Amino acid sequence: MENSIFIEFPEAEKEELHINSFGRSVTKPGHRYGPAVRSFFLIHYIVEGEGEFSVNGTACRLKAGQGFLIEPDYLTTYTADLEHPWTYVWLGFSGQKAKSVLNAIGLSQSSPIFTCAPTLHPEQYVMDMLEHNYAATSDVYRRQAMLLLFFSALAQSRRELLAGQPENAYVAQAIRYIQDHYHEPLLVEEIARYVGLNRSYLSTLFKQYTGLSPIKYLQTFRMTRAAHLLSLTQLPVSAVAYSCGYQETESFHKAFKQHTGLSPKRYREREQAKTKTNRETLSL
Secondary structure (H helix, E strand, O other): OEEEEEEEOOOOOOOOOEEEEEEEEEEOOOOEEEEEOOOOEEEEEEEEOEEEEEEOOEEEEEEOOEEEEEOOOOOEEEEEOOOOEOEEEEEEEEOOOHHHHHHHHOOEOOEOEEEOOHHHOHHHHHHHHHHOOOOOHHHHHHHHHHHHHHHHHHHHHOHHHHHOOOOHHHHHHHHHHHHHHOOOOOOHHHHHHHHOOOHHHHHHHHHHHHOOOHHHHHHHHHHHHHHHHHHHOOOOHHHHHHHOOOOOHHHHHHHHHHHHOOOHHHHHHHHHHHHHHHHHHHHO
16 A cells, blocks of 8 residues: 555647656555556656565665656566655656657666655655646646756766766767667667767777677667567567567577577566466455
């Protein structure tokens, strides 16, 4: 159980940035939400306590001052700690610029965790939105301002990561290009050409700022997306492979097994069985 206050608004896909929901929750020990998927982007920020966030079968322990992103259509679960259950605020949003805002902040479903000091006031902006949740034009604009200030706080907390040196802008551009084109037969040379660097220098910068080579990042992103599709859909494995940039299903099978230790078929069976069991447990 949780003690929540929240506001929800209908979808508005044509807006550049649309607020879908926001709120604050004080959870009970062991309170769990999910496994579930969302139709919009959702950011949680932990004010107090601890808990666990899980996406695509990978779990992460989090505490006060940290937060996590949930992208649309990804299966996620989050559970409050048994001894120190968390209190958190959240913001749900969508729109034409939603993805580019997250890219600029450096958040994605392959890198969903962040840390933001309370001195930057991320909670305050959500609470202000709750206090001005009326239809008056002044309140509509105020909520939009609070949304941007929330993003500003997250960007400020990640300033060194995002802009410690000018070269990092090239890495950010390369990551955006990968995330937009991962379903194509993409080559590192194409990425380097897009950002205006030679392959060798891009690889050096990429490893410096992400710990991965461009090709390894691309492979990891593809595998994350493939795991997501296998968990939530009944698409043929060949279609999943093609959707993730693999022209040959056999190559996809090999890469996926190396990454997860399971064949795509076995992974799907395991994850969908796990989801079914969790839903049955929640319905009791």
